Amino acid sequence: MNVTLLGTGLMGAPMARRLCAAPGLAVTVWNRTPDKALPLAEAGATVATTLDQAVASADVVITMVDHGAAVANLLFDQGVAAAMRPGSLLIDMSSIKPREAREHAARLEARGIEALDAPVSGGTVGAEAGTLAIMVGGSEAAFERAAPVFAALGRATHVGPTGAGQLAKLANQMIVGITIGAVAEALLLAEAGGASPAGVRQAIRGGFAESRILEVHGQRMVERDFARRGAMAVQLKDMRNALETAREMGLSLPVTGLFEQLYASGNENGFADLDHSALFLEIERRLRL
Numbered sequence: 001m002n003v004t005l006l007g008t009g010l011m012g013a014p015m016a017r018r019l020c021a022a023p024g025l026a027v028t029v030w031n032r033t034p035d036k037a038l039p040l041a042e043a044g045a046t047v048a049t050t051l052d053q054a055v056a057s058a059d060v061v062i063t064m065v066d067h068g069a070a071v072a073n074l075l076f077d078q079g080v081a082a083a084m085r086p087g088s089l090l091i092d093m094s095s096i097k098p099r100e101a102r103e104h105a106a107r108l109e110a111r112g113i114e115a116l117d118a119p120v121s122g123g124t125v126g127a128e129a130g131t132l133a134i135m136v137g138g139s140e141a142a143f144e145r146a147a148p149v150f151a152a153l154g155r156a157t158h159v160g161p162t163g164a165g166q167l168a169k170l171a172n173q174m175i176v177g178i179t180i181g182a183v184a185e186a187l188l189l190a191e192a193g194g195a196s197p198a199g200v201r202q203a204i205r206g207g208f209a210e211s212r213i214l215e216v217h218g219q220r221m222v223e224r225d226f227a228r229r230g231a232m233a234v235q236l237k238d239m240r241n242a243l244e245t246a247r248e249m250g251l252s253l254p255v256t257g258l259f260e261q262l263y264a265s266g267n268e269n270g271f272a273d274l275d276h277s278a279l280f281l282e283i284e285r286r287l288r289l
Helices: 012-021 034-043 051-055 068-077 098-109 123-129 140-145 147-153 164-192 197-204 212-223 232-248 254-271 276-287
Strands: 002-006 026-030 060-063 089-092 114-117 132-137 154-160
Touching (some): 002 051, 012 034, 026 034, 114 140, 123 132, 140 147, 140 154, 147 154, 154 164, 164 212, 164 232, 164 254, 212 276
Parallel strands (some): 002 060, 132 154
16 A cells, blocks of 8 residues: 655654554655655655655555645645545544535545545654554545554544544543643642642542543653643644634533633743643743732
């Protein structure tokens, strides 16, 4: 199976390495900044210099870029859709709005190209380990067709028709973003009262408060290690996408709305390029005002 991955950034590069190591896959990569893709040649990837070259022979094309507008630009403005063969499969693993996923799929279908929206959770750690949670929207047949690709990257679950993968990702990001805030406030309360944040985190692990966020992001807060894995700016984008999608459905998400304001404030106060666990710093800043 000829697989092309477009976008070799923080997530795309380790995903490409996983694909290169998988049996039965011939991998081509492309990146807007070519130098970022060149190291993947050592892993066995073919590094394409143009988009036409990257996708012309692909059975499967994966997009992994920042947002819906970037996906649309690649597909329809820069000519990826036009260069893909009829009968090929597009897997968009970016995190975009469900409405955008449905619009892209309809335009691709008109060209004879199937589409899956398959955003991921697990961050760079999951991408490197091949343990990503992959939430997939689209047809069952396309999902089965993509199985060898997904197997190299993590655990894929078909959650419904086109756009459903992005709905699942929004649900994931709501839970992640809100839980980061809960852990941050709890550890700051412990610290203010004279308890050890590290000790409190350890004490409550294994109880009902246990979560992957407490384990991973709680440790980052204790160590004050806010180097970017999943950025504050991206978390804010996802919260806003969730709120916009809810409005389109006539729903109100009050808790998500509160945290959108907190992430927005954190971005405005200089934390945009830090890890999303740096919401801790924004809440800490507010406590010191």
